[in-house]
Amino acid sequence: MxxxxxxxxxxxxxxxxxxxxxxxxxxxxxxxxxxxxxxxxxxxxxxxxxxxxxxxxxxxxxxxxxxxxxxxxxxxxxxxxxxxxxxxxxxxxxxxxxxxxxxxxxxxxxxxxxxxxxxxxxxxxxxxxxxxxxxxxxxxxxxxxxxxxxxxxxxxxYKREDYINALSASIGEVLNGLDYEHILFSYHGVPERHIRKSDVTNGNCKMDGKCCFKKGSPQHEFCYRHQCEITTINVAKKLGLKNGTYSTTFQSRLGFDPWLKPYTDRTIERMGKEGIKKMAIVTPAFVSDCLETLEEIAMEGEEIFHEVGGEEFTVIPCLNERxxxxxxxxxxxxxxxxxxxxxxx
Structure with missing residues (x-):
């Protein structure tokens, strides 16, 4: 059975x-x-x-x-x-x-x-x-x-069509009619060494922002960074997002070793200082809202944005029980x- x-x-x-x-x-x-x-x-x-x-x-x-x-x-x-x-x-x-x-x-x-x-x-x-x-x-x-x-x-x-459709629908329902300037796709962070340890090619991963987009690379099956980047790209295509209106970031780092960049909190701060007034944010690495989405993003992230001059900070829920x-x-x-x-x- x-x-x-x-x-x-x-x-x-x-x-x-x-x-x-x-x-x-x-x-x-x-x-x-x-x-x-x-x-x-x-x-x-x-x-x-x-x-x-x-x-x-x-x-x-x-x-x-x-x-x-x-x-x-x-x-x-x-x-x-x-x-x-x-x-x-x-x-x-x-x-x-x-x-x-x-x-x-x-x-x-x-x-x-x-x-x-x-x-x-x-x-x-x-x-x-x-x-x-x-x-x-x-x-x-x-x-x-x-x-x-x-x-x-x-x-x-991450690249199943039905998953991308569901994720895109959940985001599109919030963005529809929303006046926003930029949407962050914020994924949970991991140390860079985790990406290298998961590299089945034993060294092909260069952490240079290029190999993630190289078609047919065998390490992509176990490369978290690649899978996050492709999730963002596929959703952006589905929703017809314009280049420059969205980006991928990573949150929740611990210790002093380098983690995946760019960091979500620093990106929120930088964009607010650069004059972005209306931001939306979604957390596709999580399917259920939790401490990292409800407190770290929806509370701490919004506080950072407002402190540097941001005005509207829209948090898109996880897929949850859709x-x-x-x-x-x-x-x-x-x-x-x-x-x-x-x-x-």
Whole structure:
């Protein structure tokens, strides 16, 4: 029997510092999030970050917390329900970090009789710190606890036509009739070294802004920067955006190593100082609104823009539980189920 496991990032159980600290500890100790030797990661995370950051992060979470709970969890559950209503297979939801564990999600499907499970990380673009860490953890859990289960992974879906159509529609609905001068496509940032580590060509990636657009490069299958750039380009084409009215930026950097540029916060500040008065911003690396979109972008980003003279700052929601996005996931599931190797299962 087939089953589907949708996987998102995760969230603290509550916005209280104790729960936030527990969540941050699990998240930041992941070797694919902070990819330094264990001793250095332990010193950084447990010796410094967890002694300073949880209180500030808890305040940020409190700003965006809903009565129903964490926005990311609530929105993911709504999406799961919509997908479940569209397919005949059991659909479970799990998080990479936090109490909604991958093990519990797999166990839920196994308890329903599933022996073949398709995992769908809810990330349109591949990254070492998102999709890869999910795939690796799933493999570990299956080997240890569910050896009878066959796992099928889902490739990054950033260039699927139905996804681009859904993302473009969500943006177009806000931009239609909106008087704006520039739209930022802000993606979650990662260290530049993550891009190099994911380069299957072992050195073809030059981080020079050129190889991302070279057609047919094999590293593009696992290059986060390329996939972000192409997402922006495809949406811009779909919406008919004019050159110079949109750009790609990256947010949420940590530490002193170089991260993907240009940075979102500095771009917002620069454009405001240059006289841009009306800006729109969308965050296509996230499918569910969360701390990074609701607080970092919608609150901190707007504050930066207004401080430097900007007037109107329009934040476009993530895809969340939109019907067209639920249909994208449904299409992915149905295409998998119809492949020859699955047709008779």
């Amino acid at each position: 087939k089953g589907i496991l949708l996987v998102n990032l995760g969230s603290p159980d509550t916005p209280n510092p104790k729960d936030v600290k527990r969540y941050l500890g699990e998240f930041l100790m992941d070797e694919r999030v902070i990819d330094v030797p264990l001793w250095a990661r332990t010193l950084l995370v447990k010796g410094i970050i967890l002694n300073t950051r949880p209180k500030a992060s808890a305040k940020a979470y409190k700003k965006i917390w809903w009565d129903e709970g964490s926005p990311l969890i609530v929105l993911s559950e709504r999406l799961q329900e919509k997908v479940q209503n569209k397919v005949d297979y059991p659909v479970a939801l799990a998080m990479r970090y936090g109490s909604m564990t991958l093990k519990n999600g797999l166990q839920e499907l196994v308890d329903k009789g599933c022996t073949e499970i398709k995992t769908i990380p809810l990330y349109p673009q591949f990254a070492m710190a998102t999709t890869e860490t999910i795939d690796v953890k799933i493999d570990e859990l299956v080997a240890e606890h569910f050896p009878q289960v066959k796992i099928t992974r889902t490739p990054a879906f 019907d067209d996005f639920a249909q994208v996931l449904t299409n992915i599931i149905e295409e998998w189920a119809k492949t020859p190797e699955n047709a008779m299962v």
